[in-house]
Amino acid sequence: MNMAVVPAKNEQGRIGKVLNLLSETAVDRIVVVLNGSRDGTLKEIRTQKLSKVDVLRFREPLGYDIPRAVGVFYALKQGAECVIFVDGDMTGNLLPAVNRLVDAVVSEKVDLAMTECQSDMISDNKLARELYLFRKLFNEHLGIYQRVGVAIPSHGPCAVSRRLMISADIRDFAVPPVILAFAVKHHLCVEAPVAMHSRELGSKMRGFSHAKKIAETIIGDIIEALAFFEGKPRKRIFLQKEYQGYNPRRRFDLLERFIALYGRNPDRSPST
Template sequence: MNVAVVPAKNEQGRIGKVLTLLQQTSVEKIVVVVNGSKDDTMQEIKALNMENVEILYFASELGIDVPRAIGAYQAYTGGATCVVFVDGDLVGNIRIQINELIYAVTTNMTDLAMTDCYPELDYSSKLAEQTLFFRTLLNLNLGFYDKIGVATPSHGPHAVSRKLLELIDFRDFAVPPVVLAFAVRQKLSVDVPTKLPQKQLGSKIRNYSHAKKIADTIIGDTIEAINYFSDKPRTRCYLNKEYQGYNPFRRFDILEKFLAVN
C-alpha cells in the first residue's frame, strides 16, 4: 500500500489543495499529522470527506519534521509498503513527481527516493548557498555526491520503502539527513528519480528570520548526519559554531510517547 504522510500546521487554504492533488496520484492512503494548528486546517480536511484520509491530531506544536516521524510510524504499523512524504503547504503541480517517487520504490526497488529541487545550482541567496554547501559536504562524505548531487530528504517530496522502515529508528525521521546517512550506511538503494525546481514546489513564502532558522536547522541536521555516518557523537557544531535553528523546538518527548504506546 502506498501511503502519503502529510504534516500540517496552520495550512488552512492549502491543505485541501494538497490532499486533492494526492488523490490524483498512486497514493492509496493519506496520513495527515495535524499539530498545533490555530486555524481551520482540521475543518478543511474533514470537509473534503475523503475516505482514505486518516487524521492524527496533536494540540501541541510538534516542531519541524517530528510529524514526519509520527506519520511514518503510523503508516508502517498500518502495513505501508511505500511511504511518500509531502509537506502540507506544497500546492505546486507535483503529481508527476509523486508518481515517479512511488514508482521508484515499488517497481525499481529503491529504498530512499528523493527529489532534485536544484537541477541547476542557482544560489538565489547567501542562505541557499550556505545550506547547499553543507548538503554537498554530507553527500561527499557519504560517497554519493556524483549520484545524487545536493538532494536531501529535508527538501521536497521523497519516499521510502518497507525495507527501510523495518530497519530504521523512527526517531531519525525527525532529522531527515540522518535518514539518508542511514540508508547509505545500511547499503540500501538510494536514488533521485525525479526533478522539481524549488520555485515550483508552491510552498509558502516566509520572512528572512524564518528562512535563517530553517537554514540553521538543515545545516545542523546535516552536520549531525555526517557525525552519525562517521560514528562520532551527533553534535551540530562545525568550526566551533553550533547550528540549532528550530531543533530545540522538536518535541522528541511527544514522539517518544507516541512510539511507546502505538
C-alpha cells in the same frame, strides 16, 4: 499499500489542494499529521470528504520533522510498503513527482527516493549558497554526489521503503539527513529520480527569519548526520559554530508518547 504522510500546521486554504492532488496519485492512503493548528485546517480536511484520509491530531506543535516520524510509525502499523512525505503547504503540481517517487520505491526497489531541489537564488543569496554547499559536501562525503547531486530528504517530496522504515530508528526520521546517512551506511538503495526548482513546490512564503532558521536546522542536521555516518557522537557544531535552528523545538517527548500509546493499541482512534 502506498501511504502519504502530510505534516500540517495552520494550513487552512492550502491543505485541501494538497489532499486533492494526492488523491489523484498512486497513493492508497493519506495520513495528515495535524499538530498545533489553531486555524480551520481540520475543518478544511473534513470538508474534502476524502475516504482515504486519516488524521493524527496533536494539540501541541510537534516541531520540525517530528510529524514525519509519527507518520512512519503509524504507516508501519498500517502495513504500508511505501511512504512518501509531502508537506501540507506544497500546492505545486506535484502529481508527476509523487508518482515517480512512489514508482521508484515500489517497482524499482529503491529504499530512499529523493527530489533534487534547486534554488533559484543561489548566486544572489548567501544563505542559499551556504546550504547548497553543505548539501554538496554531505553527499560527496557519503559518496553519492555523482548519482543524486545535492538531493537530501529534508527538501522536497521523498519516499521510503518498508525495509528502510523497519531498519532505521523511528526517531531518526525526525532528522532526515540522518536517514540518508543510515541508508548509505547500510548499503540500501538511494536515488534521486526527480529534479525540480524549489519554486515549483508551491510552498508558503514565510520570510527571511524563517528561511534562516530552516537553513540552520538543515545544516545542523547534516552535521549531525555526518557524525552518525562516521560513528562519532552526534553534534551540531562546525568550525566552532553551532547550528540549531528549529532543532530545540522538536518534541521528541510527544513522539515517544505517541509510540508508547499507539504501539500498544493500533486500533484506537488516530487522534491524540
